[in-house]
Amino acid sequence: MYNKLFLTVFLSAAVFFAGQITVTAQTSPVRGEVKLKKADGTIVPVADAVVDAYRTDLAKGTAPPTKTNQKGQFSFVGFVPGHIYALAVSGAGIGPKIEPGVKGGRDNIVIIVEEGDGRTLTEAEVREVLALAASAPKGDLSAAQKKEQEELAKKNALIIEKNKKIQEGDAVAGKSNTEGVEALKAKNYDLAISKFAEGVAAVPDFVGSTPVMLNGKLVAHKARGFDSYVEGARSTDPAVRKTKYETANKDFDEGLAAFDQAMVIIKAAPAATEAAEQKTRSNLILELHVNALEVHRLKAVTGIDSTKTAQAAMIVEEYTVAETDSIKKTAAKVTLGDIMRASGEFDKAIAAYRSVLETTPDNNEVMASLGLSLVALGTSVEPANKEQLQEGLNYMQKYADTVAILSTDSKQVQEFKQSVKDTVEYLKTEQKLKPQAPPKSTVTRRKT
Secondary structure: OOOOOOOOOEEOOOEOOEOOOOOOOOOOOEEEEEEEEOOOOOEEEOOOOEEEEEEOOOOOOEEEEEEOOOOOEEEEOOOOOOOOEEEEEEOOOEOOEEEEEEOOOOOOEEEEEEEOOOOOOOHHHHHHHHHHHHHOOOOOOOHHHHHHHHHHHHHHHHHHHHHHHHHHHHHHHHHHHHHHHHHHHOOOHHHHHHHHHHHHHHOOOOOOOHHHHHHHHHHHHHHHHHHHHHHHHHOOOHHHHHHHHHHHHHHHHHHHHHHHHHHHHHHHOOOOOOHHHHHHHHHHHHHHHHHHHHHHHHHHHOOOOOOOHHHHHHHHHHHHHHOOOHHHHHHHHHHHHHHHHHOOOHHHHHHHHHHHHHHOOOOHHHHHHHHHHHHHHHOOOOOOOHHHHHHHHHHHHHHHHHOOOOOOOOHHHHHHHHHHHHHHHHHHHOOOOOOOOOOOOOOOOOOO
């Protein structure tokens, strides 16, 4: 992974304060090689490096870019006679390099690059560097020019040092992320959280890696928090149970904080320009939202914390805008309904479940959840709202008649099924209601 905050640009075959560039005869083709000088001094060809060409005899103008082959070789079909270009080289794992004063006919260009952050220079940056080189004094330097040269050398040294620190940070982050993932797989959540935090501290704001580690941290906090909840639920000691629930909620909150931090970094970053990067970032955004929504669900259904339903609704809204899979969108809306119902916000639960039935009108479980929410809202006032009770019964009756409580069901599912059956019985015996057919969906289905 490479950070893109700082870079050092060198002009090939030219020095800022001295030197004269010569070229060969003016013929059309241009050929050359790009080679990498490694830290150990070895020189190897650079494959797949991008070579951009910018006209420098005019203030603007470019030629179509080219790429190096597996031997590091590149070629341009031809430059117009009289036109002068600067070649700007970039590629993964190398620092940018500029070869100025190139005319058609040069066929032996060798551009030596060094290891770097993979940055691609913009046309404006290339022209700025060339302008600095062109304005540099030739021959003996005055005292003022020497001072200016020293200042430029100091600035360059600072940039090199910053580059070094960034590369060191990237190395730490890469190692920490790998170790964090392994710890997560081993369910060693303490170590996973520590490693992901270590990586984030080393690279705190790089969109290419930091949100990935924050997502790992989110998942680890979610898992550790749920483990604490289970331990508390199994305890017969009220004090132990209370402590475990508080510990679980703290983990859930820290997981959501990691989500918020990741989204701040993503939203502040420049838009991805390459298709692969766009896809990677989009998938990460969806994964972050899915994991954060699950944390909100756990908070609500465990009864630990029902104060963050507004944040859950925002996450679902963002997710359904970004997600293209209709099934996954529906699942997110169902989860939001469950969060609202478990938190006692029955009006919002009803709205969420109704939105699901608009697209999946035969979803039996959602009809049962909607029915429970309608009855809960209807019985929250005095006297009870009979219309809401009747509608709730209408939605729940089919579920109660067709769904059996199985020994293989989880405790939560068994409780849900029993709750629906008990509520239906209450409405029939205590409220003297009779089930009616629920309203038909008004969704118009496309003919095939």
